[in-house]
Amino acid sequence: MRNLMVAAIVALVVAGVAAQGPPAAKGTYKAPRTADGQPDFQGYWTNLTYTPYERPKELANKPFYTEKEAIDAFNTAVAESQNQVVHYVNSDYGATPVQTGAKPNLRTSLVIDPPDGRIPPLIPEAQKREAARAAAERGGPLARTWRDDRGTVWCVFHDRVVPAVVAPYGSNFHIVQSKDYVVLTYEWNSEHRVIPLDGRPHGTVPTYIGDSRGRWDGDTLVVETTNFTPKRTFLGSPGMPGAVSMTRSFTLEERFTRTGDDTIVHTYTVEDPATWARPWTVEMPMHRIKGPMLEYACNENNVDAFTTLRNARAQEAGKLPPPDRVRNVDDPKATVIQREQKSDGAKK
Amino acid sequence: MKGASISALVLAAALVVAFPRAGEGQAYRAPRTASGQPDLNGFWQALNTANWDLDAHEAAAGPVLQLGAAYAVPPGPGVLVDGPIPYKPDALAMKKKYAANALREDSEVKCYLPGVPRMMYMPYPVQVVQSASTIVMMSEFATAIRTIYVNGTTPPPADTWMGWSNGRWDGETLVIDSKGFLGSTVGALDEEGAVHVRFLDRAGNYHTDGLHVVERIRRTGPDHLSYQATIEDPNVYTRPWTISMPLYRRVEPNMRLGEFRCEEFVGDLVFGKYQKK
Numbered sequence: 001m002r003n004l005m006v007a008a009i010v011a012l013v014v015a016g017v018a019a020q021g022p023p024a025a026k027g028t029y030k031a032p033r034t035a036d037g038q039p040d041f042q043g044y045w046t047n048l049t050y051t052p053y054e055r056p057k058e059l060a061n062k063p064f065y066t067e068k069e070a071i072d073a074f075n076t077a078v079a080e081s082q083n084q085v086v087h088y089v090n091s092d093y094g095a096t097p098v099q100t101g102a103k104p105n106l107r108t109s110l111v112i113d114p115p116d117g118r119i120p121p122l123i124p125e126a127q128k129r130e131a132a133r134a135a136a137e138r139g140g141p142l143a144r145t146w147r148d149d150r151g152t153v154w155c156v157f158h159d160r161v162v163p164a165v166v167a168p169y170g171s172n173f174h175i176v177q178s179k180d181y182v183v184l185t186y187e188w189n190s191e192h193r194v195i196p197l198d199g200r201p202h203g204t205v206p207t208y209i210g211d212s213r214g215r216w217d218g219d220t221l222v223v224e225t226t227n228f229t230p231k232r233t234f235l236g237s238p239g240m241p242g243a244v245s246m247t248r249s250f251t252l253e254e255r256f257t258r259t260g261d262d263t264i265v266h267t268y269t270v271e272d273p274a275t276w277a278r279p280w281t282v283e284m285p286m287h288r289i290k291g292p293m294l295e296y297a298c299n300e301n302n303v304d305a306f307t308t309l310r311n312a313r314a315q316e317a318g319k320l321p322p323p324d325r326v327r328n329v330d331d332p333k334a335t336v337i338q339r340e341q342k343s344d345g346a347k348k
Numbered sequence: 349m350k351g352a353s354i355s356a357l358v359l360a361a362a363l364v365v366a367f368p369r370a371g372e373g374q375a376y377r378a379p380r381t382a383s384g385q386p387d388l389n390g391f392w393q394a395l396n397t398a399n400w401d402l403d404a405h406e407a408a409a410g411p412v413l414q415l416g417a418a419y420a421v422p423p424g425p426g427v428l429v430d431g432p433i434p435y436k437p438d439a440l441a442m443k444k445k446y447a448a449n450a451l452r453e454d455s456e457v458k459c460y461l462p463g464v465p466r467m468m469y470m471p472y473p474v475q476v477v478q479s480a481s482t483i484v485m486m487s488e489f490a491t492a493i494r495t496i497y498v499n500g501t502t503p504p505p506a507d508t509w510m511g512w513s514n515g516r517w518d519g520e521t522l523v524i525d526s527k528g529f530l531g532s533t534v535g536a537l538d539e540e541g542a543v544h545v546r547f548l549d550r551a552g553n554y555h556t557d558g559l560h561v562v563e564r565i566r567r568t569g570p571d572h573l574s575y576q577a578t579i580e581d582p583n584v585y586t587r588p589w590t591i592s593m594p595l596y597r598r599v600e601p602n603m604r605l606g607e608f609r610c611e612e613f614v615g616d617l618v619f620g621k622y623q624k625k
Contacts, residue, residue, distance in 0.1 A: 035382035035480055042479060144624040146615040156612045174495070176484050178389050178477045179382065183484050185493060192486065192493050194475065200602045207607040292495075295508040299490075299611040300460045301533035301541040302618075309622035310538075316624075 031219045031258035036179040039219045041256060044291035045264060047164055047284045048102040048171040050077030053240055055109030055117025063117065064106050074104035081168075100169070101289040110166070112267075113281040119241055126275040130244055133233075142312035146305050155298035155305075157208035158189040159232050162225065163252050163268055164284055165240055173286070174293050182214055182221065190296045195223055208232050210252065217255075225252040234270075247274040262288035378520055378567035383480035386520050388565065390476060391598035391605070392573055394469035397424030399456075401551035402591060403432060411451050421550075427469070429576075429590040433553060439584035446545065447552030454550060455543045458618055459610035460533075461492050461509035464526050464561050465577040465591065466548055473598050475605050483515060483522070488605045496524055504528025507557060521566040531557030540618050548579075558583040571597035 031039040050073075055063075065073060109117035122130065137148065146154070160167045172187040185192040195214040202211050204227065211227035228246040236243025250272040257265050264286040271279035314320040378386035397405070404426035410419035435443055446453050456462065462470055472488035483496040496515040504512035504527050512528035529546065536542035545554040560580040568574045573595040580588040616623065 035384075037382070042482070146619045146623070156609050176477055176479050176482045176495075178479055180389070181477045183477050183486075185484070185495075190491075190493055192484075192491070194477070194486065194605065196604070203602075203604070205606070208609060209607065292497075292502070292505070294506060295461070295510055297461055297509050299458075299614075300455075300509055301536045301543075303535075303537050305615075305619055306537045306541060306622070309619055313622055313624070 029219075029259050034177055036177075038177065038179075038216060039221070039258060040177070041175045041182070041221065041258065041264065042177055043175060044289045044293060045173045045175065045286040046101045046171050046289045047166075047173070047266065047286045048100050048169075049105060049110070049166060049285060050074055050081065050102060051105040051107055051110055053110045053166055053282075054119060055111065059108045060116050062108055063112065063115070065108055067106070070104040070106050073108075074102075078102075100171075101287050103285070103287055105285055107283060110282050110284055111280060112283045113269075114278070119280055120276045120278050122244065122275060123277055126244065130242070133245055142315055143308050144312075146302075146309065155189065155302055157232060158186075158191055158298075159208070159234060160237055161186040161188050161191045162193060162209050163234060163254075163270055163282070164266065165235060165237060167237060168239075170296070172289060172293055174291065185293070187293050187296055189298050202226050206230070206248065219258060221254075221256040223252075223254040223256070225254070226250075228252075244275055247272055249274050256286075376520075376568050381478060381480070385478070385480065385517055386522070386567060387478070388476045388483070388522060388567065388573070389478050391473045391603045392476065392595040393473045393598055394471070394575075394593055395596055396427060396469065396593055397422050398427045398469040398591070398593060399466070399471055399549055400424065402427055402549050402553050403551070404428075405551065427591045427593045429592045431589055434586040434589055436584060436586055442545075442584075443552050443554060445552075446547070446554055450547070450550055450552050452539075453544060453552070454547045456489075456547065456550065457614070458541070458543070459490050459614045460543060462487065462489055463509055463529060463546055464494060464511050464513070465563060465579070467492055467494065467510070468563075468575060468577070468595070469591075469593060472608065473603070473605060474595070486605060488608045490610055491605075491607065496522075507531075511559070511561070518564075521564050524561075524563040524565070526561045526563070527559070529555070529557055529559045531555070531559070540621070554584070555579065555581045556583040568594070571599060573597075 031041075034040045034042070111117045111119060114120060167188065170187045174185040176183045176185075180196060180198050182195045182197065183192055184195070191209060193209055193212055195212045197214045197216070199215065200213065202213060202224075205211070206227050206229035208229055208231070210225035212223050212225040214221055214223045216222070228248075228250050230245055230247055232246055233243040234246050234250075235241050250270070252268055252270055254266065254268040257267075259265050265283060266286050267281060267283045269279050269281045270276075311320055315322060378388075381387045381389070400421050401424065405421065405424055407423040408421040410416075410421060412419055451457055456470075467485070467487045467489065468474060470487060470489050474488075475486045477484050477486075481498050483498060484493060485496065486493045492510060494510045494513055496513040498515050498517070500514035502512075502514070507528050507530045509530055511526040513524050513526040515522055515524040517523075532545060533541060533543045545556055546559070547554050558581040562578045562580075564574075564576040564578075566574050574592070575595045576590060576592045578588050578590045579585070
């Protein structure tokens, strides 16, 4: 079983690197057209990747791997991702790296600008703002209300989808196009973006998912998004840089380009003068996967929220032992959540 | 509230829905998409009281005293074609019980996904985005989305809140066959999160996981759709029954669905008793 798995990974890896190619290969592929004559992005895609969002410091001057290095890095990351204590068999749920469609990447980080592959530092005003937000969000280790733990119990909006960041699962997309709209549905919380292509002006109402406008630039779909609500944050999920608020001056410009039958290169530039001194850019590969994608009903009987809150009240009353996550996370039997908590803490 | 006046209202409703406006209707040929299908793209909305009660109903006080006229029930002729809804005797008794406990039992109150057909006649716009192989319909309510697989034959891979929809074109009409609906919050941890059955309206009309819906949607004019849904559920009804109504195009320039993430407004209601002030 193990050998079969490795063989499958290797086969996938070889195909993956060949298909991905270095950026220089872009522009040679002509995307098929919809009946309306527009580049056809329809179908099911994933942006799951084992490439780190920010470049590790030891690779500061190395934006690209060789093919061999890329395959080695991928295999190492896959092996690490499987070295977790889980309470179910990942493969039963289509959740192993082979099943999810992730592929190696010649890039050593998803952030490609600034050239060192790291997000610019927060400006001083933003540092103060974020410190105040973090202090207000949690009054202690036990959740007070359903608003307190956005990681697992909060179903209003899943902020990993726009701008897209790395998530350990649920990183799948379904794209449907009509003449006037592109609809991107994300597996996370079944979030969907409806992107008008008719050149209409931006509105003024703030939203969690943002107010997107699309246009075609040759074979590339260009999407400009504004009007994010300051109620939400960006980044901050496990393994990601810390969360930052999205202010009213936050703008996102994305470019989706088909580079092969089964690949899209998705680049985006975020800019917010209230948070960073300069814009910065991310390149995320997207690979075709087999559909369909099922409904993600998060708010319907939100078991996580009920258990978290009910247990927190019981723990306060001394009727339950303290939550697992305050146990020693160096314990080799620590759960995934404990390890995530630890890695979050290490980044702050 | 029962009696002869209701029968008259039902008859009136059937007549109203049966006769389209002059110059529109069966003979109307819809514009075509680039792939040659009748074009259903756009923003559509029901303008009736079906979400209050599918059946004919008088005006009535609402369930929350403080909301006064703002949440009182407006009257309506109903949207049943061949109704009353043919409940089995036990199911009719349950319907009355659910109606009496609607504030707790209705998933709309908890901002749960509305399902089909209810999503189509809630008082929120529905956007249709149509490609040759796939049609998505999105409601403003709870940012709900359903996907219709054109010429799809795959059976539902799992039960879901919005169900699994395969569609086909029958001339001018899109026929959608939907199954695979969750009938309740399976394994609900707490009464506050539990929905024991799925409501079709605020009046306690309901279905179970035996639901099978066949919808027929066609253009009857530049700005109108005819919407029909035949609803079958052998657990609770003695026969299939049908609702029918027009859907109207939202013609505002630059129309968009708003972002009505009502989850944000029900957290304190649903989790209140476990929260710390």
